[in-house]
Amino acid sequence: MRPSRKITATMSVLLVACMLASVLLLRRLDRLRPDSTLQEVLYISSPKVLKRLSLGYDGLLADIYWTRAVQYFGSKHFAAASHYDLLAPLLEITTVLDPHLTVAYEFGANFLAPKPPNGAGLPKRAVELTEYGIRYNPDDWRLYNDLGFIYYTELKDYTGAADAFARGSRVPNAHPFLRIMAARMAQHGGEIGMARMMWTTAYQSTKDRSIQANALAHLRALRVDEDVTALEKLVSTYKDSTSHLPSSFYDLQSAGLLSAMPVDPLGHTYKLMPDGTVQVRDPDAIPFIEKGTPPGYVAPSPKFLPSDTSGS
Amino acid sequence: MNPRILYIASNTFREAVRDRVLYNLIAFAVLISGAAILVGQISIGIERLVVVNLGLTAVSLFGVVIAIFIGIGLVSKEIDKRTLYTVLSRPVQRWEFIVGKFFGLAGTLVVNTFFMAIGVFAALLYVSRHFQSADGWILVALYFIVLEFLIITSLALLFSSFSSPLLAAVFAFSLFVIGSFAEDLRGFAAMAQGATHWLATTAAYLVPNLSSLNIITSVAHEQPVATQLIVSNTLYALLYAGMALCGAVLIFEHRNLK
Numbered sequence: 001m002r003p004s005r006k007i008t009a010t011m012s013v014l015l016v017a018c019m020l021a022s023v024l025l026l027r028r029l030d031r032l033r034p035d036s037t038l039q040e041v042l043y044i045s046s047p048k049v050l051k052r053l054s055l056g057y058d059g060l061l062a063d064i065y066w067t068r069a070v071q072y073f074g075s076k077h078f079a080a081a082s083h084y085d086l087l088a089p090l091l092e093i094t095t096v097l098d099p100h101l102t103v104a105y106e107f108g109a110n111f112l113a114p115k116p117p118n119g120a121g122l123p124k125r126a127v128e129l130t131e132y133g134i135r136y137n138p139d140d141w142r143l144y145n146d147l148g149f150i151y152y153t154e155l156k157d158y159t160g161a162a163d164a165f166a167r168g169s170r171v172p173n174a175h176p177f178l179r180i181m182a183a184r185m186a187q188h189g190g191e192i193g194m195a196r197m198m199w200t201t202a203y204q205s206t207k208d209r210s211i212q213a214n215a216l217a218h219l220r221a222l223r224v225d226e227d228v229t230a231l232e233k234l235v236s237t238y239k240d241s242t243s244h245l246p247s248s249f250y251d252l253q254s255a256g257l258l259s260a261m262p263v264d265p266l267g268h269t270y271k272l273m274p275d276g277t278v279q280v281r282d283p284d285a286i287p288f289i290e291k292g293t294p295p296g297y298v299a300p301s302p303k304f305l306p307s308d309t310s311g312s
Numbered sequence: 313m314n315p316r317i318l319y320i321a322s323n324t325f326r327e328a329v330r331d332r333v334l335y336n337l338i339a340f341a342v343l344i345s346g347a348a349i350l351v352g353q354i355s356i357g358i359e360r361l362v363v364v365n366l367g368l369t370a371v372s373l374f375g376v377v378i379a380i381f382i383g384i385g386l387v388s389k390e391i392d393k394r395t396l397y398t399v400l401s402r403p404v405q406r407w408e409f410i411v412g413k414f415f416g417l418a419g420t421l422v423v424n425t426f427f428m429a430i431g432v433f434a435a436l437l438y439v440s441r442h443f444q445s446a447d448g449w450i451l452v453a454l455y456f457i458v459l460e461f462l463i464i465t466s467l468a469l470l471f472s473s474f475s476s477p478l479l480a481a482v483f484a485f486s487l488f489v490i491g492s493f494a495e496d497l498r499g500f501a502a503m504a505q506g507a508t509h510w511l512a513t514t515a516a517y518l519v520p521n522l523s524s525l526n527i528i529t530s531v532a533h534e535q536p537v538a539t540q541l542i543v544s545n546t547l548y549a550l551l552y553a554g555m556a557l558c559g560a561v562l563i564f565e566h567r568n569l570k
Contacts, residue, residue: 055492056522057372059529060365067355100533103357208357 042089047096054097062098069094069104073111077118080300084120087111091129102140105133109146110214113154117300118288123154134167141175144168145205148181152198161185177201196222220265221288224280228292231262231270231278245276264292316404317412324416325423328382333420336374337427343370348435359439364450364532367432372457372528374428375421376488379461382420383468384480386413387564396569407561414469414557421461429454446534452542453531459549460525464488466556467520473560474567491522520552 044050054061069090076084091108094101111119113126130147137143144164151161165182168174181201184194196219203215234257238246241255249272252258262270268281270292280292284300293299328334344367351362387410390396399409429451436447467487471480490497494516501512525545527537 052493052496055489056526057365057369057528059361059532060369062529063351063355063358063362063365066358067351070355098529100529100535101358101361107356210356 042086042093045089045093047093050093051097058097062094062101062104065090065094065097066101066104069108069111073120080117082116084111084116084122087120088122088125088129095129095132099133099136102133102137102143105130105137105143106146109150113150115154123150126150126154139171139173141168141171141173141178142205144171145175145178145181148178148185149198149202152185153195158185175205177205192222192226217287220286221290223265224286224289225291227262227264227270228278228280231272232276234258235272235276235278239276245274246272248272314408316408317415320399320404320409320412321415321419324386324413325419328417328420331382333378333382334424334427336378337424337431340370340374340428341431344431344435348438352439360436361532363432363435363439365528367428367435368450368453368457368528368531371425371428371432371454372460372526375425375457375461376464378424379417379421379464380468380481380484380488382417383465384472384477384484386417386469387472388477388480391569400569406565410469410473410561410564411557414465414553414560417465417469418462421465422458425454425458425461444534446536449527449531449534449537452537453527455542456525456527456545459545460522462549462553463491463520463522463525463556466553466560470556470560470563473564487519488522491520492526493523494519494521495523521548525549 044053050061050065051058069087072086072090073084076087091104091112094104094108098104109126109130112129113119113121113123115121127147127150130143130150134140134143134147144167148161148164148168151157151164162182162185165178165185169178169182181198184197199215199218199222203212203219206212234252235246238252238255238257246252246255249258249261249270253261264270264280264286266282266285271279271281273279278292279294280286280289283289283293283297287299289299344363347362347366348359352359355362387396390399396409400406432450432454433443433447436450437443464484468480468484471483475483497512497516497519501509501516504512524541527541531537
């Protein structure tokens with residue numbers, strides 16, 4: 001029996017119409033229940049159980065969980081969240097499923113360690129994650145470098161950082177920079193020149209655009225911190241000699257303390273405040289700065305410059 | 313090879329193709345190309361890993377599903393359609409029928425794996441832009457997956473020789489799952505005491521050890537595979553498949569087909 005053309009056409013139209021209608025309805029339902037699709041739930045939280053359930057296909061499951069961790073961090077970071085409750089468990093599951101997934105340690109530690117909104121504010125968990133990675137990948141010098149970085153930047157533990165760099169320097173084919181870092185960290189841990197050296201090396205030792213953009217942003221922030229410190233010192237010198245604060249940077253120029261109008265790394269002039277402090281014009285545009293911000297300033301999620309991420 | 317076995321094997325292969333078994337290649341192509349294109353946008357630093365992990369896992373799972381669902385019907389379908397009586401009324405031995413069916417399905421799976429392997433390497437070339445020497449280990453992983461198919465096919469045939477298709481599917485799939493835990497089972501046996509120890513040890517050696525045939529994660533990380541492992545796995549898979557096939561022949565030889 002030949003199929004009826006009329007029925008075929010009617011059913012095809014009905015099929016498409018029902019499909020479109022169901023999609024539209026589902027979107028409407030999602031709007032009515034906004035939290036229902038984005039609940040912070042880990043249905044199976046035990047990495048060991050998940051490893052067993054994977055039936056030996058643990059590599060693929062690790063990739064899925066790593067992607068989930070990236071998506072979770074990205075969405076929370078975008079929303080400038082102050083809590084990243086699932087991040088550490090997701091990274092733990094990922095690395096137990098595939099202990100050799102080094103990318104999860106490198107990026108995961110950078111997601112965990114910095115304070116919100118730049119990260120989860122869990123530097124100790126970041127150290128644990130990286131140490132776990134080192135246990136399974138003892139010949140990967142980058143993990144020791146990451147560990148030293150966390151000790152240095154987040155925990156300000158220069159002894160721990162020196163130890164991590166020293167351990168890394170003993171790995172075959174390790175970057176020679178680790179040996180220098182270990183020695184310098186022990187002597188000059190808290191100095192700004194040390195920080196600049198670390199971020200410069202971080203920029204040079206990777207081809208990943210996001211890591212390079214992050215390093216450039218930190219280098220810019222270091223320059224601002226250095227500029228603000230130097231300018232406030234000049235203001236103090238001016239006050240000591242004239243017994244009053246300068247009303248603008250022109251006063252400092254007239255006094256011969258400053259040769260030109262000071263500008264931040266983005267080319268904007270610094271602001272001299274009535275109380276003698278120095279601020280940047282647009283603190284949101286220069287992430288990670290610790291000085292030069294208005295009192296009570298809360299930094300938003302860092303936005304990198306297009307030129308940083310394009311690699312130009 | 314015995315010409316009668318060859319004839320039954322080629323017929324089994326043709327029947328599988330007629331049953332559109334190779335249509336799974338379309339699903340595989342969509343899956344692997346989708347992963348190759350999308351993963352770079354939603355994740356960080358795992359484009360190559362996902363292509364290898366997802367590609368080889370899909371090759372393995374698709375093949376296991378085909379091995380089980382085609383394998384369980386190889387004997388029962390012939391009985392239901394009464395074509396078995398036509399075959400056995402000719403100068404064909406029962407063991408030749410079973411062995412021919414085994415080679416026919418194994419051949420189907422090898423052809424299927426060959427086309428999927430081309431897909432995996434094409435996706436790998438797309439994400440990496442070039443091949444490297446470590447990619448050669450993926451071929452070893454694919455070879456181990458084929459060895460896994462031989463074991464699963466022989467088991468499906470064994471169960472199909474004495475039980476209904478539904479029960480045979482349940483048995484074969486259960487053994488696939490238990491086989492994936494074989495190393496855990498041996499660990500449990502080592503810890504157990506008395507009669508439990510002997511029972512667990514017997515069970516651990518009776519179920520197929522599929523975990524040693526799964527090297528997907530290690531080749532994804534470009535880790536080399538020891539020659540000794542390749543030789544041992546080959547011998548083990550051939551011996552285990554041979555054992556299951558002998559069991560299938562023994563049962564089928566004594567089965568009352570009237």
